Amino acid sequence: MNRTPVLSERLKTIADLVIPGKPMADIGTDHGHLPMWCLENGIVPFAVLSDINEGPLEKAKLRISRSVMSEESYSLRLGSGLSVLKPGEVSTVVIAGMGGELTSRLLAAELGVTDSVERFVFQPRSRAGMLREWLWEHGWRIREERLVRERRRLCQIFSAEKGIQIPYEFSDIPECEHPLMIPFLDRELANIRIVIDNLLRSKEAVDQIKLEALQRKAAVLEQRRDRLWKNSSF
Ligand SMILES: C[S@@+](CC[C@H](N)C(=O)[O-])C[C@H]1O[C@@H](n2cnc3c(N)ncnc32)[C@H](O)[C@@H]1O
Structure with a gap:
């Protein structure tokens, strides 16, 4: 067996x-x-x-x-x-x-x-x-x-x-305090920054709404990542 x-x-x-x-x-x-x-x-x-x-x-x-x-x-x-x-x-x-x-x-x-x-x-x-x-x-x-x-x-x-739950601010980002959230957020931030850079360098008309939404998301995730760092003992 x-x-x-x-x-x-x-x-x-x-x-x-x-x-x-x-x-x-x-x-x-x-x-x-x-x-x-x-x-x-x-x-x-x-x-x-x-x-x-x-x-x-x-x-x-x-x-x-x-x-x-x-x-x-x-x-x-x-x-x-x-x-x-x-x-x-x-x-x-x-x-x-x-x-x-x-x-x-x-x-x-x-x-x-x-x-x-x-x-x-x-x-x-x-x-x-x-x-x-x-x-x-x-x-x-x-x-x-x-x-x-x-x-x-x-x-x-x-x-x-x-049950009923207020949706997360960003549905693709888990809301938890897990130690792996720091590398997770770092990876997400790196990906978002690539998209923002490409939009800013683009020779075509930039979708301002999309750009501002991405910049805001990057700012919020950066704050979350920094808060986790400060509170972490890992
Ligand atoms: C990547 S494997 C994941 C195996 C396992 N659940 C795990 O997490 O290790 C995905 C499995 O889902 C099966 N699958 C794909 N579509 C499916 C469906 N509609 N219903 C049931 N099984 C499906 C595939 O045949 C495959 O065996």
Whole structure:
């Protein structure tokens, strides 16, 4: 019998946000490491492992069938997004490693299931702001924000539950005091400054509204970064 490989820090952080003691689903599970780890460590009593592609699901099936888990504790499902779930079937749904735009589309496509979920845990690979905006517009609030470094990438991870929340000033920037916020903001500021420089050097008419919005965003993020530096002991 195999045991699940040690989880990466990214997947471990996601596992920390899953509701303990209640069933979960991992949409786009690929290798299945996350739900297998949650089952093996007694975090959840039952897990749905699903993927749109047969290859990854076969991989997950092979691994989980060789593991210590009983067959009643999991279900492998082939299909897109939340279409593989019945309303109310699981408490936590994890969608990690997909783009924020695709994730929003998957939530919108199955509103009956989406609305029955107690907590989502997301790790959007791109367009996190778009996903947060979708959530705020559809009666969800961000419950907790985390950042994790994986190789050269800084991954945004957040959980969401039902509720009303005043949207962040910038939906693409997590509002948290995590130590990795300083490098995260440094990287964002560097990207914004490149865009501002290009606009200022452009020989064509400059979109003043866009330019001023970017300059304001840079000023606000710089203040946030400096405040974090001052308050930090890291
Ligand atoms: C980059 S992998 C992420 C794997 C894992 N969730 C993680 O974070 O390590 C993305 C997975 O999502 C699956 N996927 C892509 N679109 C999907 C959809 N609409 N529904 C379900 N799974 C999907 C892919 O087949 C792939 O296995």
